[in-house]
Amino acid sequence: MKTTDLIFDRSYVDGKWTTEGEASFEVFNPATGEKIKTVADGGIAITEKAIDAADSAFKPWRKTTAKYRAELLEKWHNLMLENTAQLAEIMTLECGKPFTESKGEVAYGAAFVKWFAEEGKRAYGDVIPPHTEDRRLVVIKQPIGVVAAITPWNFPLAMITRKVAPALAAGCTVIIRPTYESPLTALAIARLAAIAGFPPGVINVVVGRDSAGMGKFFCESEKVKKISFTGSTRIGHILMAQSASTLKKLSLELGGNAPFIVFEDADIEKAVEGAIVSKFRNAGQTCVCVNRILVHEKVYDEFSQKLSKAVAALKVGDGMLAGVSIGPMINKSAVEKTQSFVADAINKGGEILTGGKPMGECFYEPTVIGNASREMNFTEDEIFGPVAPLYKFNTDAEAIEMANDTIYGLASYFYSESVSRCWKVAEALEYGMVGINEGLVSTEVAPFGGVKFSGQGREGSKYGIEDYLEIKYMCFGNII
Numbered sequence: 513m514k515t516t517d518l519i520f521d522r523s524y525v526d527g528k529w530t531t532e533g534e535a536s537f538e539v540f541n542p543a544t545g546e547k548i549k550t551v552a553d554g555g556i557a558i559t560e561k562a563i564d565a566a567d568s569a570f571k572p573w574r575k576t577t578a579k580y581r582a583e584l585l586e587k588w589h590n591l592m593l594e595n596t597a598q599l600a601e602i603m604t605l606e607c608g609k610p611f612t613e614s615k616g617e618v619a620y621g622a623a624f625v626k627w628f629a630e631e632g633k634r635a636y637g638d639v640i641p642p643h644t645e646d647r648r649l650v651v652i653k654q655p656i657g658v659v660a661a662i663t664p665w666n667f668p669l670a671m672i673t674r675k676v677a678p679a680l681a682a683g684c685t686v687i688i689r690p691t692y693e694s695p696l697t698a699l700a701i702a703r704l705a706a707i708a709g710f711p712p713g714v715i716n717v718v719v720g721r722d723s724a725g726m727g728k729f730f731c732e733s734e735k736v737k738k739i740s741f742t743g744s745t746r747i748g749h750i751l752m753a754q755s756a757s758t759l760k761k762l763s764l765e766l767g768g769n770a771p772f773i774v775f776e777d778a779d780i781e782k783a784v785e786g787a788i789v790s791k792f793r794n795a796g797q798t799c800v801c802v803n804r805i806l807v808h809e810k811v812y813d814e815f816s817q818k819l820s821k822a823v824a825a826l827k828v829g830d831g832m833l834a835g836v837s838i839g840p841m842i843n844k845s846a847v848e849k850t851q852s853f854v855a856d857a858i859n860k861g862g863e864i865l866t867g868g869k870p871m872g873e874c875f876y877e878p879t880v881i882g883n884a885s886r887e888m889n890f891t892e893d894e895i896f897g898p899v900a901p902l903y904k905f906n907t908d909a910e911a912i913e914m915a916n917d918t919i920y921g922l923a924s925y926f927y928s929e930s931v932s933r934c935w936k937v938a939e940a941l942e943y944g945m946v947g948i949n950e951g952l953v954s955t956e957v958a959p960f961g962g963v964k965f966s967g968q969g970r971e972g973s974k975y976g977i978e979d980y981l982e983i984k985y986m987c988f989g990n991i992i
């Protein structure tokens with residue numbers, strides 16, 4: 513298949529490419545500013561149609577066997593892998609990440625589809641020893657119903673498959689609402705789902721600019737039984753408040769403020785490698801990106817020098833060019849926000865060790881800031897850009913207190929060669945995920961998710977399907 517065979521310009525509803533009204537919006541390449549495609553804006557009208565289609569499709573779909581659903585998911589997975597280069601090109605064009613990272617995301621995103629194809633067959637219930645002689649107690653698991661998935665631009669494929677694959681495997685039908693900034697990857701995988709043979713209405717993709725209106729419509733619809741959202745904590749709050757009237761179930765994968773602790777007994781070379789991977793992937797624009805690097809004062813100088821040298825060597829540019837490891841930021845305002853964090857840090861005594869400036873409209877130099885202090889804005893706020901602040905600490909207790917001193921609780925990382933310290937620190941960190949001597953924790957086989965203001969629910973692993981299943985208890989009486 514050619515890349516152009518996978519580029520679509522309208523919503524996919526009930527098995528058809530559908531427009532509604534005359535409105536449209538443009539999708540841009542953040543690296544060049546060029547328009548990639550004009551896309552029909554479906555808005556609330558198309559959202560309503562998609563909900564109706566998913567609702568009608570749910571009745572027959574839920575009756576299918578897990579084995580049948582797994583076969584379709586396997587075909588979808590294989591089609592994604594067969595079209596890796598095409599999907600990666602679309603992804604790099606619309607969200608800027610380097611082409612090699614985009615190819616990695618296709619593999620990562622497709623892995624969730626395969627995992628849940630298999631996991632759906634194991635959505636076992638329970639037989640409970642009864643409390644009286646004449647009763648038999650059984651628990652079964654059933655699909656929740658119509659699921660709306662609202663997803664961001666930073667992983668235009670994987671954030672979709674982490675939700676949609678378990679939902680479909682469980683027997684739910686779905687409506688995907690990708691951000692207006694990167695709708696093309698979502699539409700491309702909808703095309704592959706159609707080729708795989710998913711019946712009309714089982715997978716729908718609605719595209720439009722009115723995220724607030726479309727989101728509210730999902731929240732207030734009684735046909736939508738669950739919303740799975742990945743994005744900022746601010747929007748997570750809004751969705752939860754709006755869902756009160758329908759008591760909707762919510763999975764929320766929200767923002768983070770990941771600490772990365774380098775203890776005095778750390779392997780410094782490995783810690784530098786881990787910090788590069790976990791800080792600078794996708795130009796610092798992932799929810800698990802390191803936000804604060806806490807370094808023991810005894811190893812601060814060595815770590816800061818080695819990290820700055822490695823960061824200065826990162827190649828910035830258009831993600832489609834060979835050798836580029838840092839692509840553009842998603843838009844101009846992301847660059848401005850990054851610059852405001854750096855300016856604030858300099859005003860408060862921060863020292864630029866490398867980088868520290870925008871590069872044109874959409875790029876930002878990979879940056880290390882020494883002498884970071886708690887007063888600086890990025891201590892509390894998510895940077896979401898390629899800036900690594902270095903803070904000093906003296907004791908383990910101080911490092912743990914600093915690491916936990918945030919409303920967020922998604923990913924955390926630390927480096928130490930002591931087994932005892934590794935256990936103690938890992939248990940003390942108030943985070944959903946802890947990387948111990950490891951900067952990259954995401955995989956389809958392990959539970960991804962946060963605590964505190966980073967959200968609720970888990971994606972991936974054996975736990976990920978539970979978010980899409982209801983528990984039903986059946987009590988058989990009069991067994992005499």
Ligand code: NAP
Pocket residue numbers: 662663664665666667671689690691692693720721723724725726727728742743744745747748750751764765766767768798799800894896922962966967
């Ligand atoms: P965002 O502004 O919250 O947007 C996320 C999604 O929500 C987009 O599709 C957006 O659509 C939509 N949206 C915006 N306002 C809405 C509303 N009122 N109702 C319903 N939907 C609405 O987040 P972002 O800036 O794009 O993404 C970055 C954030 O996502 C960061 O905080 C990051 O940490 C978080 N994130 C979390 C995870 C995780 O797994 N925990 C993973 C990736 C990213 P439009 O863009 O079309 O307006």
